[in-house]
Amino acid sequence: MPLSPPAPREMLHRRAIDIRGWRRADGLFDIEAYLEDTKSYPFENEDRGTITPGEPLHGLWLRLTVDEAMVIVAAEAASDHTPYTVCPGAAPNFARLAGLKIGPGFNRAVVERVGGILGCTHLREVLGQMATVVFQTLYPLRAAQEQAETARILATGQRPARPPAMVGTCIAYAPDSPVTQARWPWLRPPATDQAAE
Numbered sequence: 001m002p003l004s005p006p007a008p009r010e011m012l013h014r015r016a017i018d019i020r021g022w023r024r025a026d027g028l029f030d031i032e033a034y035l036e037d038t039k040s041y042p043f044e045n046e047d048r049g050t051i052t053p054g055e056p057l058h059g060l061w062l063r064l065t066v067d068e069a070m071v072i073v074a075a076e077a078a079s080d081h082t083p084y085t086v087c088p089g090a091a092p093n094f095a096r097l098a099g100l101k102i103g104p105g106f107n108r109a110v111v112e113r114v115g116g117i118l119g120c121t122h123l124r125e126v127l128g129q130m131a132t133v134v135f136q137t138l139y140p141l142r143a144a145q146e147q148a149e150t151a152r153i154l155a156t157g158q159r160p161a162r163p164p165a166m167v168g169t170c171i172a173y174a175p176d177s178p179v180t181q182a183r184w185p186w187l188r189p190p191a192t193d194q195a196a197e
Contacts, residue, residue, distance in 0.1 A: 010040070011040050012039065012040055012041065013037065013038070013039055013040070014036075014037070014038045014039075014040070015035065015036070015037050016034075016035070016036045016038075017033065017034070017035050017036075017126060017129065018033065018034045019031065019032070019033040019034075019126070019129060019130055019133045020032050020033075020133075021133050021134070021136060021137025021138075022137075023137075024065075027067075027068075028065050028066065028067055028073060029065070029066050029067075029068075029134070029137055029138065030063055030064070030065050031063070031064045031065075031066065031130050031133050031134050031137060032061070032062070032063045032064075033061070033062045033063075033126050033129070033130050033133075034059070034060070034061055035058060035059075035060045035062075035122055035123070035126050036056050036058060036059050036060075036081075037056065037057045037058040037122075038053070038054050038055065038056055038057065039051065039053060039057065040053050040054075041053055045057075045083055046084070047083065047084050047085045048083070055081075056080070056081035057081065057083055058081055058082060058083070058122055059079070059080035059081030059082075060077070060078075060079055060080070060081075060082075060120065060122055060123055060126075061076075061077060061078040061079070061080070062075070062076070062077045062094065062123050062126060062127070062130065063075065063076045063077075064097065064130055064134070066102065066134055066138075068138065068141055069101065070101055070102040070103060070134055070135075070138065071099065071100070071101045071102075072097050072098050072099065072100045072101075072102070073098060074095070074098050075094045075095055075096075075097035075098055076091075076094065076095065077090070077091040077092075077093075077094040077120070077123055078091055079091055079120075087120065090114075090118070090119050090120040090123070091120075093113075093114050093118050093119055094114055094119065094123065096113040096114060096118075097110065097113055097114065097127075100113070102131045102134050102135075106131055107127075107128060110124060110127050111124070146164070146183075150184060150185070150186065153186045154185065154186060159186055163175070163184070163187055164184060167180055167184070167187070175187070
């Protein structure tokens with residue numbers, strides 16, 4: 001269902017973000033993002049002169065190479081378009097992300113390595129979305145591992161101390177959701193004798 005019809009309006013700014021996940025021939029995975037900002041009107045820029053409608057103010061690339069454990073093996077940034085001539089100087093610093101694991105604490109670690117004057121606000125912002133795309137890209141591997149773990153739990157009755165990390169993160173994965181109950185049947189509450197009465 002689309003959004004409701006908007007009030008009369010004029011577009012002033014557009015940010016487009018395209019993120020893609022790739023399986024490499026060497027067994028690693030590349031997650032590649034492109035961020036582009038454009039305006040619908042001309043404006044003056046101190047370093048570039050007049051920026052025309054549709055001309056990118058920002059045209060930024062970021063690639064994370066990750067392994068199956070979601071550890072960043074390499075990171076690379078590039079700037080096709082920036083508002084200031086000094087901005088591309090932040091790109092090499094994104095190589096500092098190598099070694100980080102995508103998971104709890106990732107955003108904090110990103111700020112430590114490329115926060116503030118070490119990095120680029122826009123590239124840092126897109127990293128959170130890239131982390132989600134890592135999960136989506138590695139889904140076939142994670143799903144197979146999850147199925148094997150669920151089969152082990154059902155066969156042995158040995159439940160983990162904690163539910164899967166996704167439980168409780170959205171409406172679909174609420175603890176009592178039918179999606180959660182179907183995906184992780186070992187989380188279902190035990191049947192009671194009262195249900196039979």
